[in-house]
Amino acid sequence: MSDDLWKTKDGQVAAVEDMTDNHLLNTWRFLLRRAEPTRLKMLCSMSIYVDDAPDGAANACSAEADSLMDAEPEEVLAICVPQWKAIVAELKKRGLPKRETTAYRGPLMPRPAGLKR
Numbered sequence: 001m002s003d004d005l006w007k008t009k010d011g012q013v014a015a016v017e018d019m020t021d022n023h024l025l026n027t028w029r030f031l032l033r034r035a036e037p038t039r040l041k042m043l044c045s046m047s048i049y050v051d052d053a054p055d056g057a058a059n060a061c062s063a064e065a066d067s068l069m070d071a072e073p074e075e076v077l078a079i080c081v082p083q084w085k086a087i088v089a090e091l092k093k094r095g096l097p098k099r100e101t102t103a104y105r106g107p108l109m110p111r112p113a114g115l116k117r
Helices: 020-054 053-068 073-080 085-096
Strands: 005-007 011-014
Touching: 020 053, 020 073, 020 085, 073 085
Parallel strands: none
Antiparallel strands: 005 011
């Protein structure tokens, strides 16, 4: 699927630029709420990969995991959600959101076993 297409929970596909303001804002908020679970899912996948990977690949994966551990929610989404950049660009183009909001990052989680610092 293209980076500027969003698939709704009922399976419909919409271009980000065609989404209503309300849908665009709700999608943005939804993704920000999902940033921490997305980070944890990626770190768990990396941990599993590191256990079986050759040394060079394991080191590269560990370095990427380090940067993901310290990333802000928006950085996590830019890495993991292909549509994130199109959504943010469309929000800026429309001058949304009208008021400042922040994402809940939650408590920092311990580093998964197998990932070296």
